[in-house]
Amino acid sequence: MPPRLGLPAETIARCRRLARDVADAVRRETEPFTTVSTERSILRLLGVDGVDADDVPIPNRVCDALLAAGRLPRGVSLWMGSALARGASSVSEAALRLTDPASAREIEPHPRWREALSPWVDAGVERVRGNRAERERRMARHPEDELPLLYAIVATGNIHEDVLQAAAAARAGAQCIAVIRSTAQSLLDHVPYGATTSGFGGTFATQENFRLMRAALDALEDELGRYVRLVNYCSGLCMPEIAAMGALERLDMMLNDALYGIIFRDINPLRTLIDQRFSRRINAAAGVVINTGEDNYLTTADAVEQAPAVLASQFINESLAKDAGLEPWQIGLGHAFEIDPSREDGLLDEIAQAAAAREIFPDSPLKYMPPTKHMTGNVFRGYQQNALFALTSVATGQSIHLLGMLTEALHTPLMHDRWLAIDQAKTIRANARHLSEEISFAPDGRIVRRGREVLAGAERVLEGVARVGLFEALAGGVFADTKRSREGGRGRDGVVARDPEHVNPFLEELTRTAAAGAPR
């Protein structure tokens, strides 16, 4: 039981109501639209895959042809179903027919398109459900995981090299392996194809790379006596497509923030908020734990000043996630240990913020991010900051602990950088195992006062956002001092007004079956 600050329950409840209002307004404003990326995700869940001779993914070809023909407003499902009803023998063949601009223009809606499409929808849903059941089966074979889960990043750019590094990290004690994406990928309006061996600052997220890493981690399960979770990044212009691919290849966690792409990648707000909903619906059905990205606010702006905005964003992310069908155990809320280490009592502020998050979101896993902003290249001081981070993590009952690297800001981690981080966090986790049960805070002390102050600040931020709505608030620069207008940013041209008859069969099916119940 982590230590409690005794924050006022009525303030927390009011923040949740305000966030609920914000999420409701977002749903009303985004529901009239679909996006090219949402439609491409439907194609992927149907089983459409592959690229053409120019490496353009077939899902892109189909959506582009239908968009050019003015037929995307009714959704890819109608046209795929119609192509199948008119004799296409498989979804691949149906997709190939629709990549041709002339046939995309000329195909007539078939009255029995739903019937023709339905076995392919069922197969997609079955694969997503089957993967979820398999994960639960595998996890049930082993003892409960020790918390916080140790989360390591690999980022060589080459999936085969990543596999080697991931196996080393898992054997050393890492419980989650995240393959960082190539830095440009969030801005690509397509998902690359196949196994990839060159990337910049990371490795491309492709379905084949997902499959390779999944197989490598599964192969370690018997040796380690535990299931190693695989993580990737479900953000950027292809947010729901990555979710679909992750669901098809049994990824366990996805970075999946509602606002991150808007604020930090200048992706169109409308596009992102439409896409986040379907991506989260897929993640909900797949039993994936999402991680939100509030830690990023702290890397660009001051960690003490921004604490209320982080908490406000966590409330909003939680509301949007619940609205998309995610259960509390699936909503990993992000925050970070980013206060200037030279600040007097800065550690107390960190403890206050971490304990407040734990108390306010008792049923959600918390994703705790390491210091990055005040890592100077002094690796010894960096190792010390990471130790304080690990101790705070254990003492306040955090759930997912992203390992801090002593060489942060210098280069992508060397193999022994990662080992040193795992060893440090493991040692501190065991060494301070029951510390959290022994702590109680001075009732009106600095830590409790700071917790209340952050919560009160978050309430003010949420009042402001709820008053004007999320789109206006983003335009006003409420998060991370960054202003984003509703019509600005990348990918706006991929937003399409839906025809009243638009259908997303997966949204219907996954919404129906979402309440399948939560595993541990």
Added chain:
Amino acid sequence: MTVRSPDPGRVRAYGDKWNDGAVQVSFTLPLAASARATEAARQYVEKMGLREPYVALAQPIAPEFTFFVVYGRAAHEIDTQTIVAEEVEAAAWSRDDIDAEVSRRFGRRLLVLGCALESDAHSVGIDAIFNPKGFAGDYGLERYSSFDARNLGAQVPVETLVRLARETRADAILVSATVTQNEIHVRHLTDLVDMLEAEGLRDRIALVAGGARIDHRLAKELGFDAGFGPGTTPSRVAAFVLAEATRKNRSGDGDPA
């Protein structure tokens, strides 16, 4: 024995005795931990030129990998008098000095664009120089009254940057290269220089690079006016921008300080 004063013609690492050459190295060998692996590490360090290598740690970190920490003595000497190391010459001016001097020399604000290029998604470096809060207690360029400082953020295409530089008649461009893999940052930086030259803008704009793996010499080689390494404060960059803009503009009256 008295401690010797520095001899600029003979410098070695200092551990706890003058000229002992004490050095620590750490690395991983792709070998399973064993006496042979430890001996391999010792010989490896010896081949680096370190004498009496002493393996302090041989830690298995994966089935076929061992991490070593080794101490030894580097007998090499460096003659510091023959060293050429370029450092940006920028006076240690305060924000107030710079603001006053820009207004005196130019009678207008200097327009400064900043970003990280192409695949570089890290804005931490450019933010440290631009954001009002700045870095290490030194205010960022957006806080200067004498700069129209525009932080374009990360992942800005070279082409976009050059177009903006032309349209805004920018006086200076600051590029941050935070993370490097396969030397990709070098390619983006040279692309920028090439495109500015092709557009005939290069001579009018003070061009500055910064980042963890950037130094002044590398930046000069790539065709920049200056390069700043980690730990650089905004006011140092600001002072350089003032000096370089003055030189390029010729409307002022010489370098500061």
